[in-house]
Amino acid sequence: PEDRSIKITSNGKENVIFNGIPDWVYEEEMLAVKYALWWSPNGKFIAYVEFNDTDIPVIEYSYYGEDQYPRKVTIPYPKAGAKNPTVRVFIVDTTNPEGLGPKEVPVPAVIASSDHYFTWLTWVTDNRIGVQWLKRIQNFSVLAVCDFQENSNSWYCPENRQHIEESQTGWAGGFFVSTPYFTSDTTSYYKIFSDKAGYKHIHYIKGSVENAIPITNGQWEAIYIFKVTDDAIFYSSNEFEGYPGRRNIYKISIRSNPPRKQCITCNLRKERCQYYTARFSENAKYYALVCYGKYKIKVLEDNLELESAMENIxxxxxxxxxxxxxxxxxxxxxxxxxxxxxxxxxxxxxxxxxxxxxxxxxxxxxxxxxxxxxxxxxxxxxxxxxxxxxxxxxxxxxxxxxxxxxxxxxxxxxxxxxxxxxxxxxxxxxxxxxxxxxxxxxxxxxxxxxxxxxxxxxxxxxxxxxxxxxxxxxxxxxxxxxxxxxxxxxxxxxxxxxxxxxxxxxxxxxxxxxxxxxxxxxxxxxxxxxxxxxxxxxxxxxxxx
The missing domain is CATH 3.40.50.1820 (Alpha/Beta hydrolase fold, catalytic domain)
Structure with a gap:
């Protein structure tokens, strides 16, 4: 905290160049967060995205306020068919940021050849990242796994570790393309995408997406992967009793043969709650269960105030x-x-x-x-x-x-x-x-x-x-x-x-x-x-x- 701050970028410009924070369209429609920087696991590197809104058409509207004249608000806002922001991913070695400077992560050639988007970045180790890219026609996504090369002080993304996800019937992913959950071998990972029957399910990828192994299957959908450990996968789905609008938490024990699936929440408080999410600790030893039903589950929050207020309603x-x-x-x-x-x-x-x-x-x-x-x-x-x-x-x-x-x-x-x-x-x-x-x-x-x-x-x-x-x-x-x-x-x-x-x-x-x-x-x-x-x-x- 007492060390002097070090400036990493110098080209930032209001409504033109955004470093480490998304512009309007990326924040709202792609990342759904207000940040665009990620620390490596041990803090050696920091990755960030540069969004360049040069020549992006703007939307202008009046904010009337209380003053004599309204204030004009201007926001770069690409509409359908308009010029989009250009994006670049950089990584800085925090042990020598001034001497080494930001190093750009290359865009896969199959993506760089046309308009494209950056969709997410995942640190695997301090020296390995997964960067996800998407073509402007959003049915073609690439996860590029890249390594830091000490001898050249650069990031290398070999073509044989560029994993393609393509939809033949619509767009890739759900609202967003799902993120990968890497295993401890730092190469293989789990990811949710459509199976051959057209349902979103968890797959295990080691090598190519074409040879992905389905972990879940059926006429229902896996919603979210909460945690992957050496022993288990914890995820949510709407499979229980065939109701698409329910959410339950499952554990798959991947070391058993065949893998064994257990529903953690299906019969926990069935009459009280049928829609759950969870927050897991780092090693998945503990989790906080969140119920979107009416009634209390545990004493972390008992909802007594709401319960008493509703007695006469x-x-x-x-x-x-x-x-x-x-x-x-x-x-x-x-x-x-x-x-x-x-x-x-x-x-x-x-x-x-x-x-x-x-x-x-x-x-x-x-x-x-x-x-x-x-x-x-x-x-x-x-x-x-x-x-x-x-x-x-x-x-x-x-x-x-x-x-x-x-x-x-x-x-x-x-x-x-x-x-x-x-x-x-x-x-x-x-x-x-x-x-x-x-x-x-x-x-x-x-x-x-x-x-x-x-x-x-x-x-x-x-x-x-x-x-x-x-x-x-x-x-x-x-x-x-x-x-x-x-x-x-x-x-x-x-x-x-x-x-x-x-x-x-x-x-x-x-x-x-x-x-x-x-x-x-x-x-x-x-x-x-x-x-x-x-x-x-x-x-x-x-x-x-």
Missing amino acids: KMPKTDINKLEVDGITLWYKMLLPPQFDRSKKYPLLIQVYGGPCSQNVKHTFGISWITYLASREEIIVALVDGRGTAFQGDKMLHAVYRKLGVYEIEDQISAAKSSLKQVIHLGCINGTVSLFFLNIIASIYTERFMGLPTESDNLEHYKNSTVMARAENFRNVEYLLIHGTADDNVHFQNSAQISKALVNAQVDFQAMWYTDQDHGIPGLSSKHLYTHMTHFLKQCFSLSE
């Missing part, structure tokens, strides 16, 4: 089940009023997200706006996992590949019209949905699922996904458009263009803007948002205020 009843619609299995979750009576008619609200790789039908506990609607306003709320949602195999996940905006809404409507009415007695149906233009959303996100908006690639489907040409269809519905003016993710430009199209089509609609609020619309604005939406729904459903 009538909570909705929850029904999780599945429907068969046109040969497709659609899982749904319904929140029913506490005094639900099957002989009565109720309004139904379908809450739609439906974005690729999402999952709404989960065995988790939470209190939110839809809880209030079901318990207080006696509105049945339904969530349906349609095509494009995750953890049910690639056939379901990749159904929306290169044609977003088609099946997501179609499946919600089909579920409501053909099947949910058979489950409950409905008076009327309404829905909430996010609308945006794919060609003005971040490149990494949009192109992962749609490819490029060019005539030679997928321009036609980009055009088909827009609501601009369908503004006339809003004429006979009640429509409320809501947006925060400082949304740096889905820009206010989306709502401006939607409202313009509706006005040009002479469609009457309602709108609410939240000044200086971002994507989440937090704080006091959040309370106002849900109050406003509640009034709107009660108006739509002709419910008394």
Whole structure:
């Protein structure tokens, strides 16, 4: 702590060169963290990524604040088809940072030959790293294992240790490409990717991905690897009893022959919790189990305050089940009023997200706006996992590949019209949905699922996904458009263009803007948002205020 600080980089420039921290699009859509530097196990080396946003198109919006003039906010933001940041990976020897300087890790030739992304870095030993790269058309990923060469003071990534993962039906990985978990031999590793049947499973790789050995299999998916030791693999999956929205923790004893699998949580508190995650100690001797159910598990957190607060609250009843619609299995979750009576008619609200790789039908506990609607306003709320949602195999996940905006809404409507009415007695149906233009959303996100908006690639489907040409269809519905003016993710430009199209089509609609609020619309604005939406729904459903 008393040593003087040493400057490693000198080329950093606001909104142009980012060293060790990601720019906007990488933080939001690729890394999902605010850092881009990694220490080696014993601290000899530090690796970092340089993001170069030179000539990246920018988004600008006004932050109105309290002053006489608004402040302009400028963010480099590559949209679909636009120029992307360039990335370089550097490693610094901390024992002599000034004398040796940063050393660049080479990009594999098969990746470097076209636009590409850096996706993650994993230290194996102090002298070995695994760097993951992805082509801009995100169905081709490479894990390059690189070693430090003492004689040349450089990092070497031989071609025979470049492991390719390629999807033939969609994009590589889930929302992100999974990371490798190296074994103690520092060469072989475990990794989750799609098997030949199209389900995400754990594989053991020693040599090439083509010769990977499946560790798990079945018509369910491995979700996350928590820890790999010499004796065991600890992971989560949704295999127990065939419910995609559950999560349980498993241990595979890899030294036994054949390997022996044990579910740690399946029957631990089955009536209380069916959705778990965990945090493991370094050697996996201890773990902290986290339950996303309603009730307490252990004394680390007993939830007594929540439990007592809920004693006098009538909570909705929850029904999780599945429907068969046109040969497709659609899982749904319904929140029913506490005094639900099957002989009565109720309004139904379908809450739609439906974005690729999402999952709404989960065995988790939470209190939110839809809880209030079901318990207080006696509105049945339904969530349906349609095509494009995750953890049910690639056939379901990749159904929306290169044609977003088609099946997501179609499946919600089909579920409501053909099947949910058979489950409950409905008076009327309404829905909430996010609308945006794919060609003005971040490149990494949009192109992962749609490819490029060019005539030679997928321009036609980009055009088909827009609501601009369908503004006339809003004429006979009640429509409320809501947006925060400082949304740096889905820009206010989306709502401006939607409202313009509706006005040009002479469609009457309602709108609410939240000044200086971002994507989440937090704080006091959040309370106002849900109050406003509640009034709107009660108006739509002709419910008394």
